[in-house]
Amino acid sequence: MQYPINEIFYSLQGEANFAGLPSVFIRLQGCNVGCAFCDTKHTWELNPDTEQSVIKLVAKQNQHTDNWAYFSHEELLTEIKKYSACRHVVFTGGEPAMYDLAAITNELHSLGYTTQIETSGTEKLLISDNTWVTLSPKVDMPGHKVVLADNVSRANEIKMPVGKMADIDKLKILLSTHQIKTKLVWLQPLSCKENPTKLCIEQALLNNWRVSVQIHKFVNIH
Numbered sequence: 001m002q003y004p005i006n007e008i009f010y011s012l013q014g015e016a017n018f019a020g021l022p023s024v025f026i027r028l029q030g031c032n033v034g035c036a037f038c039d040t041k042h043t044w045e046l047n048p049d050t051e052q053s054v055i056k057l058v059a060k061q062n063q064h065t066d067n068w069a070y071f072s073h074e075e076l077l078t079e080i081k082k083y084s085a086c087r088h089v090v091f092t093g094g095e096p097a098m099y100d101l102a103a104i105t106n107e108l109h110s111l112g113y114t115t116q117i118e119t120s121g122t123e124k125l126l127i128s129d130n131t132w133v134t135l136s137p138k139v140d141m142p143g144h145k146v147v148l149a150d151n152v153s154r155a156n157e158i159k160m161p162v163g164k165m166a167d168i169d170k171l172k173i174l175l176s177t178h179q180i181k182t183k184l185v186w187l188q189p190l191s192c193k194e195n196p197t198k199l200c201i202e203q204a205l206l207n208n209w210r211v212s213v214q215i216h217k218f219v220n221i222h
Contacts, residue, residue: 027043091115120135135152
């Protein structure tokens with residue numbers, strides 16, 4: 001299995017249930033959802049012209065570029081093991097669920113790691129049964145992708161990006177029309193702006209939801 005990787009970095013998880021936890025982030029290249037508010041648009045295209053070697057990509061530090069490289073299963077494990085203090089691995093993107101992550105997530109669990117995937121819910125999940133699923137549902141986006149019912153029921157937490165009241169309405173429809181197992185429903189203000197933050201606090205109080213404040217942006221880390 002070859003994984004198209006945009007970057008691998010070690011930082012604190014800044015959002016939702018695992019906020020504050022040291023984590024190795026694996027950012028995969030490729031996404032066809034097309035969210036206008038996306039802050040990683042450089043990960044959308046799997047362009048052959050921006051493909052690099054693994055060595056060059058590993059040397060890339062905190063550079064938000066569209067460069068990417070194919071990593072083998074073994075190369076990916078090697079990079080993760082460099083951060084010996086860390087036991088939590090986050091697969092993000094892009095849209096990481098575009099790829100079969102069953103083998104790598106199962107092996108990581110066998111080695112004593114915990115794993116997490118951050119997904120829009122628009123692709124079938126190929127992951128370990130033990131992987132924590134953070135579903136950030138993307139509804140009515142330009143890519144015309146549909147959030148899959150199986151992913152909603154599989155989610156360990158739901159994290160809704162919120163910019164306006166229409167986003168709250170979409171979340172309520174999602175929750176009312178799907179089988180929901182998790183009680184962890186988070187509202188995440190877009191870009192940490194004042195009005196979306198106020199809206200998230202108001203709606204969290206009204207609906208007994210939670211607010212995810214992206215702590216990595218407040219403490220200015222990657």
